[in-house]
Amino acid sequence: SAARERCVLPLWHARIAPELRSGASVLVVAHGNSLRAMVKMLDRISEREIVELNIPTGVPLLYELDAELKPLGSRYLGDPQAVAAAAEAVKRQSERR
Secondary structure, eight states: OOHHHHHHHIIIIIHHHHHHHHOOOOOOOOOHHHHHHHHHHHOOHHHHHHHHHOTTTOOOOOEEOTTTTEEEEEEOOOOOHHHHHHHHHHHHHHTTT
């Protein structure tokens, strides 16, 4: 939602981006909705697309960024079958609501 994005953007600009520009690796641990807002921002995806995205709980998502902090790619870390099962569990959970 827009409210989550308003929380994520200031954090990105004030804390995360400066660390990345200095060459540091940054670990972001957050609630699923905050992570969705960050993924939406990084990948520049629409509101319609983000609601279809099921970010698996507890599975690290690694982004590789260029010098301008634009994504070169991303991938989940872990066994692909376990990642797919975790994403499916998130999908089922959201369907129950």
